Amino acid sequence: MDSALSVLKKHWGFDTFRSPQEAIIQNVLEGNDTFALLPTGGGKSICYQIPAILRPGIALVISPLVALMKDQVENLKNKDIKAIALTGGISFEETSNLLDNCQFGNYKLLYVSPERLQQEWVLDRIKELDINLIAIDEAHCISQWGHDFRPAYLKIGILKSFFNVPFIALTATATPRVQEDICNLLALKNPTVFKKSFARENLGYHVIYTEDKTSKLKQIFDKNPQPAIIYVRNRKACLEISNQLNQLGYRSTYYHGGLLPKEKDKNMKLWLDEKALIIVATNAFGMGIDKPNVKTVIHLQVPENIENYYQEAGRAGRNGQKSFAILLTHQFDIKLTKEQFISVLPDKAFLKKVYQCLTNFFQIAYGEGTTENYVFNLHQFCTKYQLAIQPTFASIQFLDRQGIVTFSNENNDKVKIQFLIPSKEVIRYCSLHTKDQAIIETLLRTYPGIFEQVIAVNTAQIASKSNHTEEQVVQLLQKLAQQEVISLQLVTHDSKLIFNEPREDDYTINRVQKFLIQQNEQKIAQFSAMLNFVFDTKTCKSVLISNYFGETDATDCGMCSTCMKNKKKDTKVTYDRVIEILRFGPLSSQELQRKTDLSSEDLIFALQYLLDNTSIRLNENKKYELI
Known part of the structure; x- marks a missing residue:
């Protein structure tokens, strides 16, 4: 039987494991349950992929993101591993x-979302497979206190009753709780617990x-002309910043x-091939991206929590070279x-109001409404009931997480x-068709990148801003498309909504109230910790992150903005001490060291700086004196 190291060399081309990958793999191969907390870039996937290859049968991998699953499968196929x-x-x-392929085709890894496992027939088919281990990726999603809670993850524990195989849970970001x-x-x-420090020395x-x-x-x-990622908060800013x-x-x-x-694939390839050194992205970008030579990750706005920030910032410097995570901010940002x-x-x-409006919107009677699919348009819903879009969307997401509804945000x-x-030519068109001018000008003001790329347009918003109906906006767009003024894609489906339990207004909301309070408290606490990271000018930034994730023995990194600022203060004190002592007359370096009690390294640095800045000079007696 091949060893873990030989599999690593054969498929990944590495001669050694990173710490603690080998110990984790050995623990899984011995049949033990495992919890692995490895920071971003720590090589989590290998920890279950290699045991999957070495053990007879197929590994079941539960992962929350379709893009991540596709990326993993593609990478494995490129390594001649069937997934x-x-x-x-x-x-x-x-x-x-x-x-069927999994059962008879000698595949080694099967990736599924936790929601897929809730389909009974899929679970029944998986029970027939020769499962050799179960890996739960992004395992923080199971916790109500995690930053990306997914209710379907709560059902994974039931797999223990069906499969007598080792479980391995992996995450990059999890507080002790x-x-x-x-x-x-x-x-x-x-479980054997493996943790790697959150400190990134480079x-x-x-x-x-x-x-x-x-x-x-x-x-x-100008200072660092190497590959970089800039994270922004919305799609519009992606194009604007990139164009700038x-x-x-x-x-x-x-x-x-x-x-x-x-277009995603094309732009990604431009960046991976370094035909474009900078990629401006929303947080949709990054999962599964492992470009080792990213020099700089920049955030143009403050993220909502340290978990997200740490993962995104951690995409810099995976080659071990010195790199930077830079957050640009000002008071208005906060x-x-x-x-x-x-x-x-x-x-x-507000949650109760949204729930009642939803049931009224679909004309669901009290005690009825389960299992039927409803086509749903969020903008139409909010317009009808005069609800603010963002808190309404947050409310529906919460109802989804609690299993009260299933919300498929398709389009x-x-x-x-x-x-x-x-x-x-558009301006000329408007001058000839004045009745269309208001809608067209609203489009141009709202979507400045509409000449350079295909833009998703909110027709309800355009209608409101231009004082027209949504039907009038769509009709004009269809006319412009016929005249080849624009390209037009009309998507025929909206989101979908399923009510998973009968309508019971007060009982339904009262039952989940405590979870809503917990969620809100958690999000506020997470954001407060993020603000503390931004505003704390005394504590090392790396130490702040390590402390947040429960590490109590972290030491100053020496290279963050706080450490650099403190270094400058210390260095200025050193310069001032040397100059003050030299006011009493020339001294040799040995004499200066005795009088200042500085280390030889710090003194040499200070003397070189003062010489370069013509504050002191070396006289004919090889002693330093003021100029």
């Missing part, structure tokens, strides 16, 4: 065929306060969830972030367009 992913949108027949939750909720039996965290972010970006890229950088002479592209798959993340949290009264952007004629 399959059961992703959404696959028909019953195709799913059945894929499971979440770590305990993971082990308990997955029913891990005496990564410097820098928080920079600036009103002019564009100028600061220029400074950063290209106009300034930097090679940039962009990535967000609204791009068509071909206010905006609070409004986006905290003020939209629904309270019990809220029904219309996608791009202008095919130059802007001056």
